Amino acid sequence: MASEEADVGVERGEKSVSPSAEEVATPVPLVVDSDIEFPDGGLRAWATVFGGFMVNFCCYGVVTSFGIFEEHYSVDQLKDKPLSSISWIGSLQLSLVLLVGCVSGPMFDAGYLKSMIAFGGTLYVFCLFMTSISTEFYQFVLSQGLGVGLAMGIVFSPCISTIGHHFKKYKIVAFGIYAAGASIGGTVLPIAMRRLFDEVGFPWAVRTLAFLVLFCMTCAFFCCSSRLPPRKIDRIVDIRVFEDRAYCFLVLGISLISLGLYAPLSYGVTYAVANGVSPDLSFYSLSILNAVSLAGRLLPNLIAQRVGPINMLLCSCSLAGILAFVWVSAHSTAAILAFNGVFGFASGGYVSVVPAALVSLSAHANNIGLRLGMMFFCSSFAWLASSPIQGALLNVDPTYRAASIFSGCVVLSGVSMVLVARMLVGRRTGKAWV
Template sequence: MSIPPPRNEIAAQASKSTLQRVKSTGDSSHADHLDSSDFPEGGVTAWSTAIGAFLIQFCGAGYTCSYGVFQDFYTRTYLRILHHLRLRHVSDLQCYSWIGGINVLLTFSVGLVSGRLLDRGVFYHVMKIGCLLQCLCLFMLSLAKPNAYYQASLIFLSQGIGSGVGIGLTNVPSITVVSHHFQRRRALVMALVMTGLSTGAILQPIILNNLINGRLGFANGVRVSAGMISGLLLIAYLLMHTRLPPQPQAISYTRVLRNSWRDRPYSCACLGMAAFEVGLFFVLFYLQLDSRLHGLSKGFSFYSLTIFNTGSLSGRLTAGVVSAYMGIPNTVIGCSFISSAVIFSMIGLRSEASAALIGVSYGYFSGGFIALISPLISYLTPEDSDIGARIGISFAMSALTFCLGAPICRAVLTSHYIWWRPAVLAGVSGSCEVAFCFSG
C-alpha cells in the first residue's frame, strides 16, 4: 500500500501549480498557452460580451463603412471646400476622400494603444472614453452648415479625426475581449462578432440615406442617427466583461514587433491585409457614386452599398463555419483570390444588374476575408498575452494603407471619372495580397 505524501508537500505542489497558472495568464513573457479548460466557451457572461462586441462593431466600424453615403452627399449637394480654399488643382472629391481616409486610419491605428490598454486591465475606461467621444463627435457633425470653409473644418475634425479616435478606442478591445471567454470556439465567435460591422454597414446606409436625403435634412438626420448610436453603445458597454487578469508589466511593443517580423507567416499576413484594404475601400467609398455617375437610378444607387454589405454579411456568417473544415489560412487565401478577380469586373459596370452582381459577389468574399482577420492573427500568435498587441499592429498597417490608397485611387480616377483605372489598381492590390498569403 502506497504512503500518501506529507500535507505540506501537497500544499507546496498546489501553490507551485497555481503560480504557474497565474504566470501563464498574466505574464507577457511566458510562452505557454492557457489550457483549453481555462476558457468557459459559453455562459451568460461570455455570450453577453460577444453581443456587446457585436454592437460595438455595428456602431463603430459599421458606421465608418457607411461613409460612402456622406461621400456622395458631400460631392453632389453640400460643400464646395475648394471654392474657399482656391485650390484649383485639387478636387472636392479628393478632400472628401481624405475625411473618410483619416477616419479609417484612426479607427484601426488607434488599436495600437487601445489593444495595449486592454492587456493592462483598463478595458472599461477605454470603452467609456471611446463611446462618449464617438457620440459627442456625431452630434458635433450635425452642427455643420453647407458652403462655408470653417464648417468644412468642423466636418473634418468631428467626422475625420474625433469620430475616428473614438471608434478606434473601442474597435480592437471589443474584438480581443472575446478571446478572454473562448478558445475552441474563438474563430467562430469572432467571425460572428465581425458580422456586426456588416450589419451596421447594411442598415446604416439605408437609415442615413433616408434621413439625410429625406425630409429631416442633414442636421436633423445626423442627430437622429447619433441618438440611435448613443443608445446602442450604452447597451454594449453594459454587456461586455473581461475575465483574464491584467498583465503585471506593460507589453513591450519593441519586443512584440521584433518577434512578429521574425515570424514569416504573421508578417506576410499583415502585408497581405494591408494590400487588400486598397480594393476593399475603393468599392466601399465609390460604389454608390460610380452607380450614380453611370446613370443608374437614384433609388438603386442609394441601395448599392446595402447590396454590397448584404453580401458581406453572408460571407462573414459562413466564413467561421467554412474555416472549421478548410482551416483559417486556406479560407483566407480562397476569399482573397476570388475577391481580387471580382474587383476587376468593376470596369464593366454599366447596368443595375452588373452593379448588383459585383456588389453581392465582392461583398461575400471580402466579408469572409475580413471576418477571419482577427481569428487568423490569433491563430498565428504563439502567446495569448500578445493577441491584443498583434491585432492592433495588423489593423494599424491596414489603416495606413487605406489612408494612402483612397486618395491614390481618387487621383487615378481623375476629375474626368475614368473608372477603369482605379478598378485595375484595386484589383492588382488584391492580387498582391494573394501573393503575400502564399508566401507566408
C-alpha cells in the same frame, strides 16, 4: 529553427532554454492557451460577443456607410470640393480605427477594457454632435474624420480581443458573429441616413445616429468582459512581434489587401450614378453590398472551422481581387447590383476571417491585443492612402478603369504575401488546414 523548437517545447510542457520570438516580445506574466480552460459558451461569453457585435455595428457599420455621406457632401455642404478631397474624411476615419489599435490593444491586455469603452463611446457621441453643426471642410475633417476615427479606434480593437478570452474551439464562429455587426450596420444605416437626410435634414439625421451610437456603446459597456489577468505593458509599439516570420508576411499581405479592397465600396454609389442608376437606387446598391456581406462574414467563418482561417482568407481575398478587375465591366443597373452582391460576399470573408487568422498565430491568450494592435497599426496606413489614391485615379481616368486595375493588382499582391505566411505556418505545424 530555434523558435520552432521553443514552440514544440511549450506544447509538451517543457521549459525552453532559449525563449521564442513570442516570449521575447511579451513581458511576463504569460498565459499559454494550453494552460487554461476556455468556456467556449455560457452567458458571459455570448454577452461579450453581443457587446462586440454592437460595437462593430456602429464602427465598421458606419465606416462602410461613408459612401452615403460622401455623395451627400458632394452635392450639398462640400459641393465645391472634388471627391478625392472629400474621401479624406472617410479615409482618416477608417485608418484611425486601426491606427489607434496599437495603443488600445495593449491597453486592453493591461486590463482597461471598461474604461476605454466608456471614454471612446463618449468621445464618439460628442464628435457626431459636432459633425451635425459643421459647415466647412476642415470642420468635417476634425469632427467626423479625426474625432470619430479616434473614438472608434479606442473601442474597436479591445472588443475584438476580448472575444479571444472566452473562446478557443469556437472562436472563428464567435468572430464571424462579431463581424456580422458591420454588415447589418452597413445595410441599415445607408437606408436610414438617406431617409433622414430628406425628412429631418442633415443636422438631426447625424444627431439621431449619435443617439444610436450611445445605445450601442452602453450595451457594449455592460456586456463585454475579459477573463484573463492583466499583462504589464513595457511598450505600446512593439516591433519584436515581427520576429515571427509568418506573422510578418500575414500583416504585410493584409496591409496590401487593405490598400485596394474597398474601391467598389468607397466609390460604389458614385459609380452607379455615373452609369445611369437613379440616385435613390444607387444608395440601395450600397446596402445590397453590405447585406450580402453578412453571408460573407458568417459562412466563411463556419468553413474556416474546418479548413483553417488562413486558408479561408486566401480564398476570399483571391475572389475579391479577381472581382476588382471586372468591376468596370458592370454598366447596367442589374449588372451593378449583381456585382455588389458577389463582391459583398467576397469582401465580407476578408473582414471576418482576419482577426481569427491573427489570433491563430498567437500562442499566448493575453498577447492577442498586442498582435492585433500591431496589425491594425501597420494596415492603417494602407487604409489612409486607399480612398485618396483611388480618388486621384478617378480624376485622371473618370471611367473608373484605372482604379479598378489598381485595386485588383494590390489585392492579389497581398494574397501572394498571405500565401507565403500560410506556407510558413504549414511547415511549422505540419498541418494543411491552417
